Amino acid sequence: MKGFGVACCLLLAAIPGGYAERRFPPPDFETGYTQPPVVFQEVRTPVSQYVDLTLLVVCLAIGTWLLHYRRSRRGIFLLGLFAVLYFGFYKNGCICPIGSIQNVTLALLDPHYPISLAVIGIFIAPLLFSLFYGRVFCGGVCPLGAIQDLFLFRTLRVPRWLEGSLGLCRYFYLGIAIYTVAEYSRFVICEYDPFVGFFRMSGLPWKLGLGAALLGIGLFIPRPYCRYLCPYGGLLSLLARRSSTWVRITPTDCTNCTLCDAACPYEAILRPEEPIRPEGSWRFKIILASLGVMALFIASGFYLFGTALSGILLSTWFGVVIASKMMTQAFSNRRNHFETDHAACLSCGRCYEYCPYGKTMQEIDAHAG
Amino acid sequence: MSKPDPAEGRRSFLEKMTKGVSFFALGGVTGKLLSNALREEMVWQIDPLKCIQCGNCATACVLTPSASKCYHDFSMCGYCRVCTGFFPTDPTTLDEGAENQLCPVGAIQRKFVEEPYYEYEIDRTLCIGCARCAKGCTSYGNGSLYMQIDRTLCVNCNQCAIALVCEGKAFSRVPVEQQYVLKGSRMS
Numbered sequence: 295m296k297g298f299g300v301a302c303c304l305l306l307a308a309i310p311g312g313y314a315e316r317r318f319p320p321p322d323f324e325t326g327y328t329q330p331p332v333v334f335q336e337v338r339t340p341v342s343q344y345v346d347l348t349l350l351v352v353c354l355a356i357g358t359w360l361l362h363y364r365r366s367r368r369g370i371f372l373l374g375l376f377a378v379l380y381f382g383f384y385k386n387g388c389i390c391p392i393g394s395i396q397n398v399t400l401a402l403l404d405p406h407y408p409i410s411l412a413v414i415g416i417f418i419a420p421l422l423f424s425l426f427y428g429r430v431f432c433g434g435v436c437p438l439g440a441i442q443d444l445f446l447f448r449t450l451r452v453p454r455w456l457e458g459s460l461g462l463c464r465y466f467y468l469g470i471a472i473y474t475v476a477e478y479s480r481f482v483i484c485e486y487d488p489f490v491g492f493f494r495m496s497g498l499p500w501k502l503g504l505g506a507a508l509l510g511i512g513l514f515i516p517r518p519y520c521r522y523l524c525p526y527g528g529l530l531s532l533l534a535r536r537s538s539t540w541v542r543i544t545p546t547d548c549t550n551c552t553l554c555d556a557a558c559p560y561e562a563i564l565r566p567e568e569p570i571r572p573e574g575s576w577r578f579k580i581i582l583a584s585l586g587v588m589a590l591f592i593a594s595g596f597y598l599f600g601t602a603l604s605g606i607l608l609s610t611w612f613g614v615v616i617a618s619k620m621m622t623q624a625f626s627n628r629r630n631h632f633e634t635d636h637a638a639c640l641s642c643g644r645c646y647e648y649c650p651y652g653k654t655m656q657e658i659d660a661h662a663g
Numbered sequence: 664m665s666k667p668d669p670a671e672g673r674r675s676f677l678e679k680m681t682k683g684v685s686f687f688a689l690g691g692v693t694g695k696l697l698s699n700a701l702r703e704e705m706v707w708q709i710d711p712l713k714c715i716q717c718g719n720c721a722t723a724c725v726l727t728p729s730a731s732k733c734y735h736d737f738s739m740c741g742y743c744r745v746c747t748g749f750f751p752t753d754p755t756t757l758d759e760g761a762e763n764q765l766c767p768v769g770a771i772q773r774k775f776v777e778e779p780y781y782e783y784e785i786d787r788t789l790c791i792g793c794a795r796c797a798k799g800c801t802s803y804g805n806g807s808l809y810m811q812i813d814r815t816l817c818v819n820c821n822q823c824a825i826a827l828v829c830e831g832k833a834f835s836r837v838p839v840e841q842q843y844v845l846k847g848s849r850m851s
């Protein structure tokens with residue numbers, strides 16, 4: 295932003311006094327001295343925000359192309375590097391789609407809150423891409439995701455149930471963030487953003503420490519922020535469930551060689567499994583239990599927040615998140631092959647390189663041009 | 664993939680429906696947002712009339728030194744004999760000795776104009792935004808020294824860190840076209 299700086303002078307007209315602090319009138323100077331103007335240096339940024347929005351959309355388009363048509367992990371990696379350098383270190387991190395959740399919430403709740411067109415675009419574009427092409431944003435456009443991706447060292451496997459449960463924290467965080475915006479007009483996602491301090495290369499010690507700790511965890515449990523905390527990732531997940539195109543590990547037939555499963559650092563590949571359909575009575579019990587949980591949360595909402603609507607809604611949201619997770623346990627799908635979990639896949643493209651068929655496909659592509 | 668399984672058919676119908684719903688929900692949100700959207704970018708700025716010179720500007724900003732700086736509006740200055748923005752309330756002598764300066768980093772330059780007047784100018788490359796001079800000037804003088812966010816330095820955090828702790832609740836977002844909030848221009 296500093297790059298766009300254009301110095302400009304503002305001449306302050308001498309305006310007659312009128313409020314408390316003007317205690318002493320300026321003296322009559324005998325030497326013909328005149329007061330110099332104050333220089334306020336302006337930054338002209340009216341276009342820079344549109345440049346950023348355009349770059350975001352272009353990056354998303356390139357990411358989609360690299361992921362679904364080129365099937366190139368290296369391409370996605372380079373795109374991520376660009377994102378870290380430009381959206382991260384050059385733009386200092388603000389404003390990003392994750393933080394824009396709060397601007398959008400505030401704008402929806404408070405008609406006087408000014409939101410700029412570019413911010414709306416920055417919020418919507420990755421979501422739209424997710425609805426059609428999966429989480430391409432997370433793959434190589436999000437600077438927060440990409441900086442964590444660089445710190446991937448060894449992958450510890452996380453059991454599926456734990457992965458699923460911890461993933462719910464994203465929705466809790468989303469709820470809390472929206473609640474804080476509604477109640478206090480405060481942007482907690484930005485306040486506790488663990489990585490933005492690195493991009494600015496300054497910040498409070500505890501925040502830099504938090505970021506460093508997350509990157510440290512990320513050495514073994516890759517991208518912890520993305521998987522367990524990022525509220526925008528939660529939104530992207532919801533939409534990616536219905537995406538028209540997603541990461542197809544093999545372009546041809548899966549032979550269940552299990553190589554991709556070992557390649558994905560994010561527990562995003564579902565193994566083939568027989569449907570363990572819970573029997574009728576069990577399914578009924580699960581559904582009943584989840585409704586019970588929901589009722590419990592709504593009731594505790596009333597208990598904790600009295601008649602404050604936003605508090606009750608927050609508590610209800612917690613209930614809905616947990617209950618819907620429980621309900622999905624009551625239904626299961628049959629899978630014959632290894633498949634990506636659309637909601638969890640971060641579109642990094644690592645599995646492509648490991649699938650023996652994916653490789654051949656790349657070679658064919660390379661020969662074709 | 665298409666199997667003549669009725670459950671499969673039901674599922675794919677459900678999936679199409681939720682997809683449609685998501686699409687229209689996104690569209691609805693966008694439409695609602697566009698209805699009060701602004702073309703300009705918004706940037707953080709201090710309202711100098713609300714600022715109570717609490718001093719949090721110096722420490723809370725994500726940048727070190729802070730992007731909040733003191734500005735001197737000369738047209739408002741009373742050219743006081745003892746400038747309460749420059750000197751502490753009990754100066755030993757009225758000279759530039761460091762012990763006689765209110766500014767902890769010596770960022771205020773005093774230029775002789777004519778007896779007994781001096782011009783006080785801020786060197787913003789030194790200023791750390793502690794607001795001490797602004798406090799002195801506002802409390803006992805004309806309030807011509809006041810705090811503003813230096814727009815060439817500020818990285819425009821989505822949540823300004825100073826705004827969270829500003830005791831005067833002086834921070835707000837202003838359109839980039841009017842990126843400084845001047846005391847003078849308020850008074851007409």
Ligand code: SF4
Nearest residue numbers: 432436439520524527
């Ligand atoms: S999950 Fe969140 S932080 Fe991670 S890549 Fe996606 S948007 Fe970025």
Ligand code: SF4
Nearest residue numbers: 558639640642643645
């Ligand atoms: S692209 Fe493949 S390796 Fe990467 S997150 Fe998705 S499933 Fe896992």
Ligand code: SF4
Nearest residue numbers: 714715717720829831
């Ligand atoms: S934090 Fe607010 S009240 Fe305190 S000096 Fe800065 S602008 Fe003034």
Ligand code: SF4
Nearest residue numbers: 724817818820823824
């Ligand atoms: S927006 Fe950020 S950089 Fe600017 S004054 Fe506030 S904390 Fe400092």
